[in-house]
Amino acid sequence: MIELKNLTKVFKAGGKEVKALDSINLSVPEGSIYGVIGSSGAGKSTLIRCVNLLERPSSGQVVVDGQDLTTLTEKGLRQARHNIGMIFQHFNLLSSRTVYQNIALPLELAGASKDEIETAVSPLLELTGLQDKRDSYPSQLSGGQKQRVAIARALASKPKVLLCDEATSALDPQTTRSILALLKDINRELKITVLIITHEMDVVKTICDRVAILSYGQLIEENEVEAFFLNPQTDLAREFVRSAIHEKPVAEVESRYQPEPSEGSRPVVRITFVGQGVVDPLITRAAKQFGTDFVILQADIETVQGKSMGFLMVEILGEESEVEASMKFLKENVQLEVVGYVS
Amino acid sequence: MSADSWLLLGKALWETIYMTAVSGGLSFLFGIPLGVLLYITKPGRIKENPALNSVLGAIVNATRSVPFIILLVAIIPLTRLLVGTSIGTTAAIVPLTLAAIPFVARIAEGAINEVPSGLVEAAQSMGATPLQIVSRVLLPEARPGLINGMTITLVTLVSYSAMAGAIGGGGLGDLGIRYGYQRFDGVIMLATVVILIVLVQLIQSAGDRLQNYYDRTR
Ligand SMILES: Nc1ncnc2c1ncn2[C@@H]1O[C@H](COP(=O)(O)OP(=O)(O)OP(=O)(O)O)[C@@H](O)[C@H]1O
Ligand SMILES: [Mg+2]
Numbered sequence: 072m073i074e075l076k077n078l079t080k081v082f083k084a085g086g087k088e089v090k091a092l093d094s095i096n097l098s099v100p101e102g103s104i105y106g107v108i109g110s111s112g113a114g115k116s117t118l119i120r121c122v123n124l125l126e127r128p129s130s131g132q133v134v135v136d137g138q139d140l141t142t143l144t145e146k147g148l149r150q151a152r153h154n155i156g157m158i159f160q161h162f163n164l165l166s167s168r169t170v171y172q173n174i175a176l177p178l179e180l181a182g183a184s185k186d187e188i189e190t191a192v193s194p195l196l197e198l199t200g201l202q203d204k205r206d207s208y209p210s211q212l213s214g215g216q217k218q219r220v221a222i223a224r225a226l227a228s229k230p231k232v233l234l235c236d237e238a239t240s241a242l243d244p245q246t247t248r249s250i251l252a253l254l255k256d257i258n259r260e261l262k263i264t265v266l267i268i269t270h271e272m273d274v275v276k277t278i279c280d281r282v283a284i285l286s287y288g289q290l291i292e293e294n295e296v297e298a299f300f301l302n303p304q305t306d307l308a309r310e311f312v313r314s315a316i317h318e319k320p321v322a323e324v325e326s327r328y329q330p331e332p333s334e335g336s337r338p339v340v341r342i343t344f345v346g347q348g349v350v351d352p353l354i355t356r357a358a359k360q361f362g363t364d365f366v367i368l369q370a371d372i373e374t375v376q377g378k379s380m381g382f383l384m385v386e387i388l389g390e391e392s393e394v395e396a397s398m399k400f401l402k403e404n405v406q407l408e409v410v411g412y413v414s
Numbered sequence: 415m416s417a418d419s420w421l422l423l424g425k426a427l428w429e430t431i432y433m434t435a436v437s438g439g440l441s442f443l444f445g446i447p448l449g450v451l452l453y454i455t456k457p458g459r460i461k462e463n464p465a466l467n468s469v470l471g472a473i474v475n476a477t478r479s480v481p482f483i484i485l486l487v488a489i490i491p492l493t494r495l496l497v498g499t500s501i502g503t504t505a506a507i508v509p510l511t512l513a514a515i516p517f518v519a520r521i522a523e524g525a526i527n528e529v530p531s532g533l534v535e536a537a538q539s540m541g542a543t544p545l546q547i548v549s550r551v552l553l554p555e556a557r558p559g560l561i562n563g564m565t566i567t568l569v570t571l572v573s574y575s576a577m578a579g580a581i582g583g584g585g586l587g588d589l590g591i592r593y594g595y596q597r598f599d600g601v602i603m604l605a606t607v608v609i610l611i612v613l614v615q616l617i618q619s620a621g622d623r624l625q626n627y628y629d630r631t632r
Binding site for chain 2: 150153210224
């Protein structure tokens with residue numbers, strides 16, 4: 072539905088050139104929720120702003136719904152934008168307009184009649200749970216309510232694509248959850264393709280189907296979300312996954328920690344379970360079968376893509392051959408990775 | 415005070431209101447679009463045109479730096495061309511308007527500057543034309559600031575209109591100078607000052623009310 076081909080954006084600021092995007096190739100399947108994560112300054116906002124040409128790419132193509140936007144005239148581009156809704160971190164609502172009037176704006180711009188506007192806006196108020204705020208002004212709303220208005224407004228022109236630039240970054244965790252749930256509903260019920268830019272892995276974990284990582288303007292990794300969590304390829308991806316599972320060093324072990332094995336050292340492994348694995352008693356079976364002991368340093372279960380994923384950090388104690396054997400047994404059933412050793 | 419004095423004051427008050435209202439109205443009519451133009455032609459804005467922007471900016475600055483009393487006399491030929499005479503109350507409206515237009519333009523530009531740029535982006539993402547962005551987003555969102563600017567302009571025009579006496583424009587300020595300074599009639603001078611104070615107060619509080627009515631940010 073969205074196809075970015077060799078997208079490059081260079082900013083010229085005060086004689087210096089900044090390559091904000093470097094030959095990005097990215098494809099968002101129709102009907103999916105696609106996340107792009109990256110650290111601050113990675114080029115995320117630039118990327119999403121290129122999708123509706125708020126930012127003109129220096130080179131490359133932006134194809135949305137089969138149409139290359141970079142070749143369109145001003146008028147053609149305005150027409151194409153009716154098909155692409157966008158929401159922002161700071162909501163960008165008009166303070167002089169009521170909730171109803173804000174949602175009506177895109178329709179007014181397209182020249183809709185009063186009746187057409189009324190028929191289009193009422194169901195959107197209902198969808199976003201804003202019926203009783205219809206005549207309120209944005210200054211009278213909470214952050215979450217403002218983002219709901221912005222979502223309703225973005226949907227008013229019945230777009231096929233919804234772009235979200237850090238849509239939940241200004242909201243508290245609980246409000247974030249409710250906005251993400253709303254976005255998921257919209258994706259499912261209205262069959263709208265959603266592209267989300269975020270620096271929060273929680274957002275990716277909760278609603279995205281696929282995810283891409285942007286680092287210094289380059290797309291360094293791209294995968295299905297589940298596979299991404301199970302098997303991150305780059306250091307940055309691993310860091311993001313770790314942040315999502317709240318992994319941190321255990322104080323009591325840290326002083327004895329070493330990256331390489333030595334005489335008498337014991338391995339520390341990260342075990343990742345998916346779905347059924349979470350409820351299978353694999354650890355105790357390994358312990359019984361090979362006579363090894365497991366010290367649990369950290370444990371966490373997260374819901375990724377509606378599936379449970381378990382993350383476990385354990386130290387394995389026992390004879391070297393037993394430890395080897397139990398690791399082999401575990402590897403056959405779950406994702407296991409040696410992260411270091413303790414002595 | 416005699417009936418004659420009251421008559422003089424009444425006539426002068428009417429002249430002041432007439433000059434202020436007409437030149438105020440005309441300067442909003444031309445100054446606000448000029449302010450919009452100054453805003454949208456800046457580099458990076460919706461109709462960027464650096465050349466036009468610098469030319470407009472230079473003209474506005476130049477007009478604003480000419481002292482009003484000089485402008486009043488310097489444009490007499492233009493005034494004659496536009497209203498057929500170079501003296502009298504109506505003639506005074508031309509220099510007053512000309513002085514107020516760049517003032518209003520800068521105030522309007524400033525008020526529009528206060529509109530968060532994110533709103534313009536949001537409108538662009540909805541496929542708004544530049545004209546729609548101006549009429550549906552920039553002007554409505556800047557309305558409280560514009561009203562505040564118009565209030566300041568009207569108050570300034572009331573005091574500028576006092577100088578219109580130099581070309582026979584009449585008005586309260588002129589009456590005060592002629593009777594108070596030239597004929598030592600303190601009562602009339604005091605009365606004109608009191609009326610001017612009341613007039614300015616009325617303009618200011620009406621402006622404040624209107625601004626409050628339109629300000630939805632609180
Ligand atoms: N208009 C601009 N002019 C010059 N440089 C810019 C401009 N916009 C962005 N940049 C630069 O491009 C790079 C990417 O910026 P961008 O805003 O896309 O990052 P981001 O990933 O959205 O970061 P954040 O998470 O902080 O919002 C940065 O180095 C930034 O300084
Ligand atoms: Mg950003």
